[in-house]
Amino acid sequence: MSAIKAKHQRLVLLVIALVALVGAGLLAAWALRNQAAYFYVPSDLVARPPEPGRAVRLGGMVEKGSIRRAADGVTIDFVVGDGKARVPVRFTGITPDLFVEGSGVVAEGRMEGPTFVADNLLAKHDEKYVPREMKDMTASQAKQVVAETK
Amino acid sequence: MHGFANPARFLRLARWLTPLLLVPGLVMALGALAWGFFVVPPDRLMGDTVRILFIHVPAAWLGMAGWSTIAISSVVELVWRHPLAGIAARAAAVPGAVFTAICLATGSIWARPTWGTWWVWDGRLTSFLVLLFLYFGYIALAGAAQRDAAAGSGASRVTAIFGLVGAINIPIINRSVVWWNSLHQPPSITMGKSAIDAAFLYPLLIGALGFSLVFGGVVLMRMRTLLADIQAEARLRRKAMA
Numbered sequence: 001m002s003a004i005k006a007k008h009q010r011l012v013l014l015v016i017a018l019v020a021l022v023g024a025g026l027l028a029a030w031a032l033r034n035q036a037a038y039f040y041v042p043s044d045l046v047a048r049p050p051e052p053g054r055a056v057r058l059g060g061m062v063e064k065g066s067i068r069r070a071a072d073g074v075t076i077d078f079v080v081g082d083g084k085a086r087v088p089v090r091f092t093g094i095t096p097d098l099f100v101e102g103s104g105v106v107a108e109g110r111m112e113g114p115t116f117v118a119d120n121l122l123a124k125h126d127e128k129y130v131p132r133e134m135k136d137m138t139a140s141q142a143k144q145v146v147a148e149t150k
Numbered sequence: 151m152h153g154f155a156n157p158a159r160f161l162r163l164a165r166w167l168t169p170l171l172l173v174p175g176l177v178m179a180l181g182a183l184a185w186g187f188f189v190v191p192p193d194r195l196m197g198d199t200v201r202i203l204f205i206h207v208p209a210a211w212l213g214m215a216g217w218s219t220i221a222i223s224s225v226v227e228l229v230w231r232h233p234l235a236g237i238a239a240r241a242a243a244v245p246g247a248v249f250t251a252i253c254l255a256t257g258s259i260w261a262r263p264t265w266g267t268w269w270v271w272d273g274r275l276t277s278f279l280v281l282l283f284l285y286f287g288y289i290a291l292a293g294a295a296q297r298d299a300a301a302g303s304g305a306s307r308v309t310a311i312f313g314l315v316g317a318i319n320i321p322i323i324n325r326s327v328v329w330w331n332s333l334h335q336p337p338s339i340t341m342g343k344s345a346i347d348a349a350f351l352y353p354l355l356i357g358a359l360g361f362s363l364v365f366g367g368v369v370l371m372r373m374r375t376l377l378a379d380i381q382a383e384a385r386l387r388r389k390a391m392a
Contacts, residue, residue, distance in 0.1 A: 096266030
């Protein structure tokens with residue numbers, strides 16, 4: 001056998017091994033698609049409610065105008081939605097800087113009746129990076145600048 | 151390609167290519183960092199913490215590029231038995247691991263003020279930590295193989311196979327924020343589109359290019375060192391035989 005033949009044989013073997021490897025990886029990722037999710041979205045919680053008291057994470061958007069601060073100053077109530085379902089959330093404690101209405105949030109806690117009681121709040125950042133000066137522009141100006149960066 | 155199978159020829163090229171990559175790379179990387187730290191305006195939500203972007207993103211890119219270098223070199227070593235391929239793969243491991251560690255550390259520091267936590271076990275963060283452990287495994291295995299025998303031997307081939315199998319983690323890291331709900335946000339820069347304002351994007355891209363050139367220069371430097379090690383060892387062996 002010439003050296004060229006051996007080289008081709010190795011190449012074919014390697015391609016077969018790579019296809020098998022990528023296939024196995026994709027199958028594993030596919031099987032993990034529910035288990036590896038970091039949080040449930042509100043429609044998951046509504047469709048398949050966890051047992052009361054079981055610790056789960058709920059992630060979604062803080063609905064605009066839904067944040068209500070209780071009289072004690074540290075307890076807040078708000079609604080997390082994903083466009084299909086909405087879950088009311090209660091949290092007592094200090095919120096992260098990025099926790100604002102209309103932005104993403106992940107709450108760790110449990111369902112108590114219809115309300116999700118959170119022990120911990122994590123703010124989600126979206127993929128957009130926009131300088132602060134733009135906040136001083138009019139809404140239409142800012143929209144135009146954001147559109148230009150897309 | 152096989153013209154460089156002769157190490158003397160490769161060394162002649164690498165000798166002048168190394169400073170050609172390192173010097174402009176360092177200038178661009180440090181310039182982009184200074185631009186990002188002192189010139190760029192604060193982000194609308196994150197304020198000044200956005201400046202971590204200019205080190206976090208290039209580090210993430212090079213952590214993944216490092217393993218891609220290992221994987222491609224491993225294919226060349228396994229199929230074409232190119233004598234420099236195994237050396238290139240080994241040379242990329244340590245700088246790749248360093249950038250991966252920088253990415254994890256800066257990401258953690260950034261996560262505390264923005265997300266409200268140092269660390270979470272979501273898909274992106276976990277797969278990137280796995281990348282760091284893969285680097286540790288690869289470096290240990292390559293070190294053992296080097297003591298064991300010269301390049302092209304069975305032990306060196308095992309290292310190459312490990313480099314190839316570990317590459318499956320790269321598309322997983324890339325897709326982790328798309329496949330699974332994660333705390334880490336989805337990609338900001340996708341095929342020709344960017345959700346990053348131009349004020350942040352230009353220093354970021356220049357920094358990424360600069361750090362990449364530095365990475366290339368360091369890999370060449372390490373390849374020259376590894377080749378010198380192999381030569382010195384061969385000379386010692388000949389002396390011992392005589």
